[in-house]
Amino acid sequence: MGEPAGLNCPGCGQPPVWLLGGGHQAFCGSDDCPWFTWDPSKTLAEPTASVNVIDLRIEEGSDDG
Numbered sequence: 001m002g003e004p005a006g007l008n009c010p011g012c013g014q015p016p017v018w019l020l021g022g023g024h025q026a027f028c029g030s031d032d033c034p035w036f037t038w039d040p041s042k043t044l045a046e047p048t049a050s051v052n053v054i055d056l057r058i059e060e061g062s063d064d065g
Helices: 045-049
Strands: 018-020 025-027
Touching: none
Parallel strands: none
Antiparallel strands: 018 025
């Protein structure tokens, strides 16, 4: 099946800034990383099968920033 993703972010390799749910929900703190959250106990194939992309950056000149 494969090895678990582990604690380091699959997108940038940094350790999580938050780890919740008994170690089943990790959050990346890197602003430039495409990953926001992952489950360190799952393999990389498992989270990427149902990945959703959300761009949280505020564009210059928009009404939001």
